[in-house]
Structures are given as C-alpha cells and as structure tokens.
Amino acid sequence: MNKKHGITFETFLKNFKLHVSKLGFKNSIQKDYILKILFYCDEHLTAEQIAHKVKVEYNIDVGIATVYRTVKFFEDLNLIDSLDVGDSVKRYELKIAEHHDHLVCTSCHKIIEFTDEVIEEKQEDIAKENNFILKDHAMIIYGLCEDCQ
Amino acid sequence: MNKKHGITFETFLKNFKLHVSKLGFKNSIQKDYILKILFYCDEHLTAEQIAHKVKVEYNIDVGIATVYRTVKFFEDLNLIDSLDVGDSVKRYELKIAEHHDHLVCTSCHKIIEFTDEVIEEKQEDIAKENNFILKDHAMIIYGLCEDCQ
DNA sequence: GTCTATGCAAACTGTTTGCAATTTA
C-alpha cells in the first residue's frame, strides 16, 4: 500500500471528493490529479510546476488558470498552505503533515523543513501578549547550506 | 532636534552620502528623499507608497523605476529589509532599528513588530543543526488583532 | 437540464530593463 502521512491516497481522495460534494461543488479529474501531485510530492511546488507534473506523471492536461483556481479552492478548504520564500513566486504544499517551518538556502534555494517545539510555544505567547488570536505562522530562516558555503 | 533611532536624519544622511561617494556611486536628491521617507516612517512601505510619500511630503517627483532601483541599491548596502507579508507586494523598511519580527492581522493587515530573545537564539541552533550559515530570518505570525476579532 | 469547472486568451499587477536625457563629481 502506497501510504503517506499515515493514509493511502485513495482514502484521502475519497474523503476529499465526498467533502467537495457535500459543499455543493463539483469534482473533476483536474482537482483529483492536482491533489495527487501535492499528496505525493515532498517539495513546495509552484503553479507551473504542478501543471507540468500533472502532465508528465499522469498525462493529464491542466490549464494554468485551473491550477490557480484549484489551488485557491484548496486553500479555502484549508487543505494547503502557500509559501513565498522571497522570490515573489508562490509555492504550495499539502497541510496534512504536521506544521513545520523552513530553512532556505539563499544560494541554491534548497528548502529544508524543521519543527521546533520552543518556537511553536513562544509564538502562542507572543500572540497572546499582543491580544492576537493566532491563526498561523511562517518562519523562514535564510542562510547558506553546506554545499554552498 | 528631530531625532529618531537615536540619531538625527541630518547626521544619518551625511554619513550615507559619504558612504555612497566612497563606494564610487553618485548621490541624488531622489536617493536622499527616499531615504528620508524611510527614516521617518514607522510602517513598511511599498515602492508605490514611497514614491507617493516623496511627492506629497516633499513635492519631489520620483519615477517608480527609480524607487525600485534605489530600494535595491539600499538593500545591497544592507540598509533596508524587504518583507513580503503574503500578498505578493514587497514592503521595505530601514534596518537601523534592532532586528524584529512581525505579527500580521489577516483581517485589517495591521503589522505589529516584536522581538523575542528565545526565538532569536533558537534560530541559531536550528541553522547550526542543519549545517547552515545563518544569514537572516523572517518570522511572520498571522492572526486576528484585537479590533478584528 | 442546470449549474459548476475548464481552457483559452486577454487583462492586470508588481517589477525590471533599454535608452536617451540629465545630473553628479
């Protein structure tokens, strides 16, 4: 069984489709395959990359406008996160893994994920101190990776 | 004396102009006034906002291309930081204050700055653990501010 | 059959670039 994130894609897709129906929207193979790419991909993909991968890996044509619309649709459903690493291109990733932050190499643009309990807790404190209701956060550390030093 | 950041703008400008000369570049009133706007402004300004403020507050016309070029020039000099809060518009701010992070209201887009020692330290650790040479970081906490809850 | 989703191309936004004219040193 091709499990990831502790669930098979088939199960995940079934739940997703049901959810879409219940909300009164319609399913499509485009949505399915964009979701599939995001499910199996470990990287943070741009809209162009998603369209390209759907074509190359599953031989399905998806217009770039559809990718943007679908990605926004997923975002509204709170299914994905979008991330701007500083180069003004949005990258997307599924939210089913646990929350993590990013370490970005300013030379080769490699992205490494990390989680830190202390930072997670501190954020709660900071939000509280400023009377904010915490919704989300993004932390990006910029540096030079081993290979680029 | 109109001091800010523990220094008058006149002194700051004089140092800046000297630095520019020493590097072999040329000074201009455009650079001066863009710097002045950034010096006195507490917010994080977009290129358009900078051009607008230079016009309104000092009645100096600056082409938008010049703002972008100047802002990049300042960035190369390590004088300013650029920040993308998630809406794909770059905002700029002078770096003379101590490093800080941002708390952004997802409803009214208010930006609150904060500093946290624990987080600063933790970042060093994380960079080290991943064999990164830390260069910079950006942390944005998203939430709902008091007024928008 | 109705209503949503898609694909295309055109529009749009923020940013960059080429070039001639201007300003600085």
Add this chain to the structure above:
DNA sequence: TAAATTGCAAACAGTTTGCATAGAC
C-alpha cells in the same frame, strides 16, 4: 567631461478574469 542616475515606456513574470464550451450531478 566622463560616469552614474534618472524618467519614460516597453517588456516581463506571475496571477486573475471573462467568456464560451465541456463535464458533473
């Protein structure tokens, strides 16, 4: 006067939108 800077307009990249067609329910 030589070199950097400016302003304009055109170019550009990523993203969004209008509209006619195709597909889902």
